[in-house]
Each structure stands twice: as structure tokens, then as C-alpha cells.
Amino acid sequence: MISAVRRTGTVSLAVFAATGRACMLLMQMLYSIPSAIRRYGLLIEQLYRVGVLTLPIIIVAALFVGMVLALQGYNTLVDFGAESSLGLLVALSLTRELGPVLAGLLFAGRAGAALTAEIGLMKATEQLAGMEMMAVDPVWRILLPRFLAGVISVPLLAVLFTAVGIFGGYLLGVDVLGVDQGVFWSAMQQGVDFQQDVINGLLKSLVFGVLISLIAVFMGYDASPTPAGVSTATTLTVVLSSLVVLVMDFCLTSMMFQ
Template sequence: MLKLTQNLGQQGLMAVARLGRRFMFLLSTLAGCAGLIRRFHLLIKQLYSVGVLTLVIIVVAGLFVGMVLGLQGYNTLVDFGAEESLGVVVALTLVRELGPVVTALLFAGRAGSALTAEIGLMKATEQLSGLEMMAVDPFRFIFAPRLMAGFIAVPILAAIFNAVGVFGGYLVGVEWVGVDAGSFWSQMQAGVDLQEDILNGVIKSIVFGFIVTWIALFEGYDAVPTSEGVGRATTRTVVQASLAVLGVDFLLTALMFG
């Protein structure tokens, strides 16, 4: 019994310490972001590996999600004779929810895991300590550009996902099952609001980009510096980032549309 209580206390203390390290890490990284404009080439490089390399999966996923939405939406709406509303259904689903969330999930799987593995391996091979020995601040040169790149890349990726998804919905809805093109677009334009829907979607994806990159970088930084530890940290990144995105999405949705 005593042992059980001790175990519980130990777990609790570890969790709190982890939370503290998480925030200390974030603060140091944010402090490292100052003057990032002078290390612009680092940011460009990270934007390439985090953003450009994720583009293909985002475009393909967006196209198929949009097409599925078009088909499913049509099959449901046609029962009510409301297939003209297909445009607004596809656009609102994508812009409000699926765009930011699916982008963030894919980003966590594609770029987040890569970030964790990279940082974890840097730690395991003592490159981070090496940098510190040379009086190079890893927060300013390693973490800050990566956090910033995730912060910038995810909203852009989400916007591309949305645009491609709407196009996919158009392909299936108008070109294939034959909804009238005019009512598809006009209902969409009447139903989607720039501020209410699109801007809120962008805000969501900014928050998600920040959360996913933060978790990915921290897990790498906090990984046990062995090959097994890096592997586990990578798994934790994907699981935790996905759960965090879904949880925060509910909160944001309740705040924005509730």
C-alpha cells in the first residue's frame, strides 16, 4: 500500500517536472526567436524541410478528402432534394474543421516525427552539448528556426489543403455527379464568411502548427539519448501531438462557433 502511494507520488512529481521542463523549453525557444531575422537562411532551410517536403502529402490528402466529402455529401443531400447545398457543405467542413485538423495530423506524422528524430539523434550523438561547448546557443540556432518554420508552414499547408479540397469537391460534385456549377459556387459564396469561417480556420491552423512543433521539438530535446529512447520519443510525438490537436480543436471550436 505504502509502495503504491509512493509510486503514485513519484509519477505525479515526474509529470509536474515534465510540464515544467516543457514550459521552460518553450520560453527559451521563444527567447531564441528574437533576432531570427538575422539568421534568415536557417529559417528558409527549415521551411523547406518542414513545409515544402510536406506539400505532396497535403495536396494528395486534400484532393481525396474533398472528393470523399463531395460524394458523401451528395448522397446524403440528394435524399432531401438539397444537393445544391453541396458547395457550402464541402467548403464549411473543410475550412472550419477538416482543413486545419487533418493538416495538423499529417504534419505531426510527416514533419513532427522527423523533427523529433533529428533532435533526438543530435542529443544522442552529443551534438547539442558540442554546440554549447562552442558557445553556440542551440535554442537560437536549432530550436527557434524550427519552431518558427512550423508556425509559418502549417497555416500555409492548411490553406492549400482547403483550396485543393474544395477543388476535389467540385470535381466530384459538379463534373461527376452533376450538381449545377452555378449553384455550387453561389451557395458556397453565400454560406461561407471570410471573417467567421476562413479567418477562424487560419487561426486554428496557426495554433495547431505551434502546438505540434512545440511537442515535436520538446520530445526530441527530452528524449533518452539512446536509439531506443529516440524511437520512443518519436512515437510519443505523433501520439501526443495528435491528441493535443484534437483536444484543442474542440476547445477552439467551442470558443469560435459555440
């Protein structure tokens, strides 16, 4: 009985301590941003590995998500003779929710896990310690470019996801299901508000980008330097960042769209 209570205490203390270390790491990274601008080549390289290489999965996923939205939406709307609202349905669900959330989830699985594994392995093979010996700050040299690349990539990927998804919905809705093209776009333009929907979706994805990148980088940096430790850290990155994306999405939605 007491031991169960004690275990709960141990776990919660560990969680709080890890959150604190993550925040310290975030502050440390933010503090070294000015000196990172001088070495922007590092950032470009990470943007390529984190952002560009995630692009194919984003585009394919978005195309199919858009098409399935159009298909399901059409089946429901046609019963009420409201298939003219199909464009609006697809565009609103993508800009508000699916674009940022799915881009975030895919990013966490594709790039977040890779970041954690890479940094964790660097730590396990004592490359990070070696850098410190050479008076190179690993936070500045390794962690910061990866973190910034994630923060920049996720909004870009989310916007691309939304745009490609709408295109997928358009392909299926107009070309296959036969919704009128003009009605498809005009209903969309009438219902989607730039500030309310597009900008808020972008803000969401920015928040997700910061959270996922921080979790990925921190988990790698904080992993215990063993094979098992790295594998646990990679799993935790994917699980935690997916959960954080979904929970934060609920919180942000309830704040942005009353």
C-alpha cells in the first residue's frame, strides 16, 4: 500500500524534474539563438533533413485525407441536397483541425523520432561529451539547429498539408463526384475566414512545432546512454508528442473558436 503511494510519488517527481530540465534546455537554446544566426548553414542542413524529407509523406497523406473527406462529406451532404457545401466542409476541417494536427502527428513520427534517435546515439557514443571537451557547446552546435528546423518546418508542412488536402478534395469532389466547380470554390471562400481559420490554423501548427521539436530534442539529450535508453527515448518522443499535439489542439480550439 505504502509502496504504491511511494511509487506514484517517485514517478510524479521524475515527471516534474524532466519538465523542469526541458524548460531549462528551452531557455538555454533560446539564449543561444543570436550566435546560431552566424552559422545558418547548420540550420539549412537540418531544414533539409527535418523538413524537406518529411514532405513526401505529408503530400501523399494530405492528398488522401482530402479525398476521403470529400467522399464521406459528399455521402452525408447529398442526402440533404447540400453537396454545394462540400468545398466548405473540406476546407474548414483542413484549415482548422486536420492540417495542423495531422502534419504535427506525421512530423512527430517521421522527424521527431529520427531527431531523438540521432541525438540519443550521439550521447551514447559520447560524441556530445567529446564536443564539450573541445569547448564546443553541444546545445548550440547540435540541439539548436534541429530545434529551430522543427519550429520552422511544422507550420510550412501544415500549410502545405492543408493546401494539398483541399486540392485532393477538389479532385475527388469536382472531377469524380460531379460537384460544380464554381460552387465548390465560392462556398469555400464565403465560409472560410482568413483570420479566424487560416491564421489560427497557422498559430496552432506553430505551437505544435515548438512542442514536438522540444520534446524530440530533449528526449534525445536526456536519454540514458544505452541502447535500451535510446529506444525508450524514441518511443517516448512519438507517444508524448502525439498526445501533446492532440491535447493542445483541444485547448487551442476551445480558446480560438468559442
